[in-house]
Amino acid sequence: MASPLPQVLLDGLFAGGAYALMAAGMALILGVVKVINLSHGAFFTLGAYIAYAVAERGVGSPIAAAPIAAVIAFAFGVFLGKSFVNPVRNHPFALPVGTLACALLFEQAAQIIWGPHPLSIEAGAPWIGPGGLVVRRWGVVAFLSSAALLGGLEWLLSARPGLPLRLIAEDEEIAGSLGMDVEAIRYLTFGGACAMAAAAGALLSPSGAVTPTMGRAPLLLSLVVVIVAGMDSVAAIFLLSIGLGIFGNACAWFLSPQWSYVALLGAVCLLLSIRPAGIVALAGRRD
């Protein structure tokens, strides 16, 4: 291949689309439940392992694995939201530490169940485009389905079914006084966002090795996205995720794979240093 650049751009675009799905879930949790979910990456990993398990049984398509992963993650997410996040959400210590505990719990469980070694999924033959450009099928699938899901989310939020979410994000007391079951909406949103992360994980699972800690980098990417892009615009989240996906891919390609993780970590540190207010929605809360 003459220049790796178009390839890096294309793969980054595909990955970024799926990351946007995950980051939008993170933003949803931030907006409605108003917590930072450090276990979001674990749901991404869960999705990838489910895709692996499904592929092992002969269904080699991420488009089939993603709904299964989403349903399973939704169940786990609702459980986590209802039995842990909701009861402790006003406890400034319990939330970050607790969601991190969930993430580590899942990482270790995955290591015990599937082993610490990287697993890979047979992704099918790619199409070869002009100039030797490799167009991976899973990438096209991941990008298109993420874009479709995000479009659906955008529509849902702006239309009538999204009204309770918008209200709770704005003012919980008013939402409660209108007779909405705020608690239920919170844990259902949490579950839904976890399902989005798992779907992203399933869609992206053929892109590389499936390992217990593979969710950490997407978690940081989502954090960077919600810190910079905020929670208001799905389009901003989508574009920024694609930008970061390309950036991460370029780091992995030109330096080494672990550099994309380090770069994201550095971005988090840098962003928090220059923007101490962090995420606007949480700034008003005292804790």
Add this chain to the structure above:
Amino acid sequence: MNTPLSAEGITKSFGATQVLSGVTLSVAPGEPVGLFGPNGSGKTTLVNILSGLLLPDAGAVRFDGKEITRLPIDARYRLGIARTFQIPHPYPALSVLEAVRVALAVDTGKRKERGGTLEDEEGPAEDLLARTGLFDQRFVPCAQLSQGCLRRLEFARALACRPKLLILDEIFSALSAADEDDLTALLRAANRDDGTAFLLVSHNPPLLKSLCRRILVIGEGRIVRERTAW
């Protein structure tokens, strides 16, 4: 110049709404001043700028002839400007005595910066608590205090630095009659005996008239009237 605190042309806007548009005021040493205004007139914003919680967009705050516009609230406390909060934010786990000792550590020189022992502050802390009527509750965690006691604690905390100027934000709102009487007596005593000036923010005109010699009326982001109450 005979003014410990003076503010000139204080302007502040949040986004597109201008909250303060050129407030100028001064408080003389030992002078009891009231600040009156309807809700949304910018009282709290002005108090936050005077006490160092907010930076004004334009204008200057001076204290004892020194420019303190950009000084944070803790440095102003050490200079002798103490403020109370309308809604107190108590330390949940600390006892009343400990809460006052934290504030007292300033008074005994630079001790707080080095973090030395605070045993010396037990005496003054207990005196302050006796004055504010909290002595019996000195070992009670702040989280268990009633609203009236929390206001008393705010008062004790503010008095701990022997302030030259007290900025009191609605310290009498939503209090029982007994608590209100005690606190007004305390405020009078601090003003009379220690010569502490104060800027009392309230929307209770009779109270302001009884306590203050001069009342500033704020409306729509500026001082609209100033009257001397006798």
Add this chain to the structure above:
Amino acid sequence: MRNAAPFRGGWPAAGIGLLLLFPLSCPDAFFLDVFTTGFLLAAFAASWDVVGGVSGQLTLGHALPFGAAAYACALLTSVAGWPLPLAVAAAVLLAAAVGTGIGALSTPLAGPFVALLTLASGEIAHEAAVGNTFFPGPGGYAWGGEGGIPVALPWRDASPFSSYYTALAFLCLASFGMLRFSRSGAGLILRAVAGSPITAQASGVPIARFKRLAFAVGSAFAGAAGAGFALHVGRATATDLSLELSFQAATFAAVGGRGTIVGPVVAALVLHVLFQGLSLPPSARVLLYALTLLVTLRFFPGGVVGTARDLASRLGGKGMRPPRRRGRNRSGEGTP
């Protein structure tokens, strides 16, 4: 809370006495090793508590000063050839400096963002340690990476007894120091900053400086524990910088009761000896730690010490005990 910890009087002495007796009754090298590591981890948990409990600065990257000191020990003795005591002193200083830097970066941040920043900085250090290998000399094995860097020790094969007693002495000294710090004037001010930063600031406390102080002191003790760990294991490895280690410290503190220093020490000893003594594989251990933590956070938010204190006050009808002097207790009477 000043002097309100339930471990007054003889309980710590009795515990130390039992620990002193233990090697004489059970000279099993494996258990001595488990306890030795437990002492160092307990000191590390207490140092987390200085930052995360007493001062309320929720750090999830406390392995950074621990591992930095361990690596400094290894590099300074093995590569630079410094004498051991000098290297240890430099390592502790380095840890304190690292802590001050992290503290300075995190002072403007609130609650969960301190956790994010410390987590990210710890992970950067971990990745740097994993990703860098080098050859110390011709014909040797590669150093660095997951395998870590050996410490050049002046002794060979330290006896498990001497390691045990040295680590126990270190734990006692370090906990005593941290307990003194948390009950000093600075500790009182830090607890005020943790409880309500805005009131502390309105009381004249320069909170940024005190937050840096908390990070510096906590990190220095973490560094001492890390240097001790490197000496005990004979090697600084990437796990010394791992997120799992930071998380373990937070777990011990949450289970034992944040802000009490003694609680995290006891929780670290009990949990570590329990899980390590059962010879569980590392991933099962971390899993159990995470489970323990989740159950504690959900059902006993005050940790063991907090829950015991609540129980005691409910059973005995007592609130807070007055410190070292007579005083009537009026808790519950203040509310109209």
